[in-house]
Amino acid sequence: MVLKKIYTLVFLRNEKKILLGLKKRGFGINKWNGFGGKVEQNESVIEAAIREMKEECCVTVKKDDLKSVGQLEFTFEGDPVMMDVRVFSGVVYYGTPTETEEMAPKWFTYDSIPFDDMWPDDRLWFPYMLNNKLFYGKFHYKDLDTISNYDIRELKSMDSFYASREQNISPKEKN
Numbered sequence: 001m002v003l004k005k006i007y008t009l010v011f012l013r014n015e016k017k018i019l020l021g022l023k024k025r026g027f028g029i030n031k032w033n034g035f036g037g038k039v040e041q042n043e044s045v046i047e048a049a050i051r052e053m054k055e056e057c058c059v060t061v062k063k064d065d066l067k068s069v070g071q072l073e074f075t076f077e078g079d080p081v082m083m084d085v086r087v088f089s090g091v092v093y094y095g096t097p098t099e100t101e102e103m104a105p106k107w108f109t110y111d112s113i114p115f116d117d118m119w120p121d122d123r124l125w126f127p128y129m130l131n132n133k134l135f136y137g138k139f140h141y142k143d144l145d146t147i148s149n150y151d152i153r154e155l156k157s158m159d160s161f162y163a164s165r166e167q168n169i170s171p172k173e174k175n
């Protein structure tokens with residue numbers, strides 16, 4: 001049986017730049033990434049996305065300013081947990097991105113994204129996000145540095161994608 005954990009991942013962007021943070025501890029340490037983490041019990045995915053932005057880089061984002069742009073699924077050899085990562089993009093935010101114990105934020109121009117110091121899958125799906133395409137990506141890792149197989153596709157709508165997935169999940173799996 002595959003256990004699923006849901007995570008958020010938020011990228012703030014403007015016309016020229018994207019905000020990344022250098023992860024200072026835990027899973028993905030020393031990698032540049034968007035901001036996010038586990039969705040806790042009794043909170044929605046969007047609430048978790050907003051909470052993690054505040055906790056990790058001291059920035060306030062509002063629900064209506066976050067756009068759902070993709071879903072990523074990660075599995076690792078020998079690990080029964082599937083990480084289900086919900087990706088959001090936003091332009092409007094309040095406050096100044098500030099370093100915390102978890103992340104050191106920095107703006108990058110689109111042609112200077114540090115893919116060599118990011119998760120290996122990122123260079124495969126970032127082009128979708130940067131070109132404003134919605135996407136679904138599924139990656140199986142042999143170890144933390146090596147993708148053994150993957151699949152990515154463009155989506156027409158996140159809502160209809162999630163709705164069709166719901167229909168294909170048995171009631172047992174939903175719990």
Ligand SMILES: Nc1nc2c([nH]c(=O)n2[C@H]2C[C@H](O)[C@@H](COP(=O)(O)OP(=O)(O)OP(=O)(O)O)O2)c(=O)[nH]1
Binds near residue numbers: 026
């Ligand atoms: N860009 C990218 N992000 C990823 C990948 N894999 C992966 O988990 N992430 C994201 C999803 C989450 O935003 C983050 C992992 O969450 P986390 O372990 O920091 O969660 P957390 O903050 O709740 O954890 P913690 O407080 O318990 O340490 O990394 C990946 O391959 N690429």
